[in-house]
Amino acid sequence: MTIEALGLEHFYGRDKVLNGVDVTIDAGSFTAIIGESGSGKTTLLSILSTLLQPSAGIVKYDGKIVSELGNIDRFRRHNIGFVFQFHYLISYLTLRENIALGAMEESRIETLLHSLGISKLSHRYSDEVSGGERQRAAIARALVNAPSVVFADEPTGSLDSKNALGVYELFRGFSCAGTGFVVASHDKKIADYADIIIEMEDGVVKDITK
Amino acid sequence: MITPLKALRKNRFKTSLIFLSMSVSIAAIFLISAISGGVVSMYSAMLKTDGDIIVTQKGIADTFFSDINRSLNDSILQIEGVKVSSAMILGAAPVDPLPIVGIYGVSENRFKSYPLKEGRYPKVGEVMLGSKIYETLKHPREVIISKKEFQVSGVFKSRIGFEDGGVVMNLSDGGELFHKSASIVLVSLEDLGQSDEIIGKINTLDAQIEAKTTESFIEQYNQFKIIQTSSDVIGAMAFLMGILGIVSMMSMVVSDRKAEFGIMRSIGLSSTAIILKLLGETLIIAIVAYVVALGVSFGVLELIEHADKFQGYINGEITSALMIQVFVISVVMALVGTFLPALYASRIDPVSLIQRGDV
Ligand SMILES: Nc1ncnc2c1ncn2[C@@H]1O[C@H](COP(=O)(O)OP(=O)(O)OP(=O)(O)O)[C@@H](O)[C@H]1O
Numbered sequence: 141m142t143i144e145a146l147g148l149e150h151f152y153g154r155d156k157v158l159n160g161v162d163v164t165i166d167a168g169s170f171t172a173i174i175g176e177s178g179s180g181k182t183t184l185l186s187i188l189s190t191l192l193q194p195s196a197g198i199v200k201y202d203g204k205i206v207s208e209l210g211n212i213d214r215f216r217r218h219n220i221g222f223v224f225q226f227h228y229l230i231s232y233l234t235l236r237e238n239i240a241l242g243a244m245e246e247s248r249i250e251t252l253l254h255s256l257g258i259s260k261l262s263h264r265y266s267d268e269v270s271g272g273e274r275q276r277a278a279i280a281r282a283l284v285n286a287p288s289v290v291f292a293d294e295p296t297g298s299l300d301s302k303n304a305l306g307v308y309e310l311f312r313g314f315s316c317a318g319t320g321f322v323v324a325s326h327d328k329k330i331a332d333y334a335d336i337i338i339e340m341e342d343g344v345v346k347d348i349t350k
Numbered sequence: 351m352i353t354p355l356k357a358l359r360k361n362r363f364k365t366s367l368i369f370l371s372m373s374v375s376i377a378a379i380f381l382i383s384a385i386s387g388g389v390v391s392m393y394s395a396m397l398k399t400d401g402d403i404i405v406t407q408k409g410i411a412d413t414f415f416s417d418i419n420r421s422l423n424d425s426i427l428q429i430e431g432v433k434v435s436s437a438m439i440l441g442a443a444p445v446d447p448l449p450i451v452g453i454y455g456v457s458e459n460r461f462k463s464y465p466l467k468e469g470r471y472p473k474v475g476e477v478m479l480g481s482k483i484y485e486t487l488k489h490p491r492e493v494i495i496s497k498k499e500f501q502v503s504g505v506f507k508s509r510i511g512f513e514d515g516g517v518v519m520n521l522s523d524g525g526e527l528f529h530k531s532a533s534i535v536l537v538s539l540e541d542l543g544q545s546d547e548i549i550g551k552i553n554t555l556d557a558q559i560e561a562k563t564t565e566s567f568i569e570q571y572n573q574f575k576i577i578q579t580s581s582d583v584i585g586a587m588a589f590l591m592g593i594l595g596i597v598s599m600m601s602m603v604v605s606d607r608k609a610e611f612g613i614m615r616s617i618g619l620s621s622t623a624i625i626l627k628l629l630g631e632t633l634i635i636a637i638v639a640y641v642v643a644l645g646v647s648f649g650v651l652e653l654i655e656h657a658d659k660f661q662g663y664i665n666g667e668i669t670s671a672l673m674i675q676v677f678v679i680s681v682v683m684a685l686v687g688t689f690l691p692a693l694y695a696s697r698i699d700p701v702s703l704i705q706r707g708d709v
């Protein structure tokens with residue numbers, strides 16, 4: 141799957157925070173969006189991931205314009221996973237139940253729990269495991285429907301550097317297996333793991349390196 | 351099923367508040383309907399005892415104000431097809447030391463509809479007491495009604511609270527007490543099919559009277575309409591209060607759980623799924639609240655029925671029809687009260703999870 145953004149502009153009120161962004165992302169790769177705070181990373185990621193409608197410009201998934209997709213919930217459920225800075229695990233459900241929540245089929249859950257190293261913790265509640273483990277459960281939840289692409293905004297923002305590197309490695313591993321990752325972060329270390337690095341500055345793409 | 355229970359337990363403080371507010375509303379609806387229904391059905395039962403047809407003064411709004419000639423009863427008894435006919439005076443007066451008690455002056459042939467427990471039926475100058483008032487007054491040998499003394503000749507037991515807490519005397523004594531000849535005549539028929547014909551005949555006896563089937567009299571009886579309407583209004587208020595309680599608590603619940611619904615949206619759960627989830631949760635609360643409110647209402651009615659203060663006049667009745675009706679009301683209350691907050695929850699934009707860490 142290929143994600144294409146053409147002429148993206150975005151305003152929050154009168155503030156223009158994206159000013160003509162064109163990017164093409166091959167969904168089978170690990171793409172990092174980096175840049176200073178306020179440069180527009182989150183905004184770009186929200187638009188690419190269909191959560192936010194741009195003020196101008198279009199986003200296409202395999203040539204189909206997002207705003208013209210009929211049922212966006214369904215499209216997301218089938219194609220896109222999300223990981224946020226906070227795990228947002230539902231506290232009254234076990235890790236396993238959290239992962240199963242949006243699962244269209246449960247068959248992948250065991251494999252995911254295993255490959256994320258949390259199968260022994262799957263019956264615990266989120267406040268009974270560590271921050272790194274929570275974030276891994278959140279990653280499993282994002283991957284449960286075998287999406288083509290997972291979007292993550294500062295996924296390591298609440299983790300220490302050791303756990304952060306662990307998360308990048310997971311992303312790298314899963315992207316080699318075919319799932320695309322688009323990750324916004326101001327952690328420079330992500331560059332060591334990503335295939336493509338999009339650097340943002342003041343609402344425009346400053347540089348793309350591979 | 352398990353998941354909503356977990357969610358409710360997790361938010362147990364607000365769950366309990368919703369539960370309490372629903373229980374109170376539902377119990378209020380039960381009690382007001384049961385009590386007003388009880389009053390209506392007790393009074394109806396009284397008039398329907400040996401009364402297929404009721405004769406009152408024409409155009410009178412209330413049986414207590416009705417004034418007809420008691421000799422009418424003798425003429426009615428002559429009509430073919432009439433099984434029994436008895437004149438009655440319905441009144442209320444102080445019975446020392448009770449401030450107000452139902453007094454029934456009845457023609458002799460009606461005594462037998464008050465099953466005796468003790469003693470005998472009253473002669474002139476005597477009364478018989480309902481078992482409830484007999485207990486309340488601690489087994490008196492004589493009573494003072496409106497400053498006039500009567501000997502107690504016997505005690506009867508009636509399942510109708512108004513009678514069991516009341517005093518029965520001869521028609522003539524009642525007439526002196528309330529300064530009238532009779533209030534109503536109750537007529538029972540050999541064959542109900544003849545009622546129209548017999549009503550016609552009775553109505554020709556006197557231009558000042560009006561005969562009706564007791565059934566239709568009760569349907570049109572103003573006092574009952576007033577009781578029914580007030581009970582409906584109070585019930586509707588309780589229903590609205592219940593809904594408001596649910597709306598405000600559920601709004602708080604939804605805002606506490608914003609992240610939860612946002613994440614559900616981000617993993618592609620439909621808005622409908624989220625709405626159904628919340629409706630399911632309140633429905634569970636509603637069902638438990640209903641059961642508890644039903645239990646509480648039975649308890650309260652039992653207490654009221656046995657409270658001396660009410661002399662057995664308040665006799666709530668929770669019929670199975672009422673149970674079903676209130677069950678439906680409870681479910682509707684839960685669904686209506688939850689719908690708007692649930693709709694809001696289902697529209698939480700997952701982008702807020704990205705942009706503000708603090709949802
Ligand atoms: N909801 C909003 N309303 C108004 N302005 C916003 C909103 N979200 C972001 N902005 C502004 O848009 C600009 C870009 O924000 P964005 O969140 O995309 O930056 P970012 O690169 O992700 O920054 P950070 O690294 O701090 O997360 C910033 O100036 C920010 O203040």
Ligand SMILES: [Mg+2]
Nearest residue numbers: 181182183293
């Ligand atoms: Mg950001």
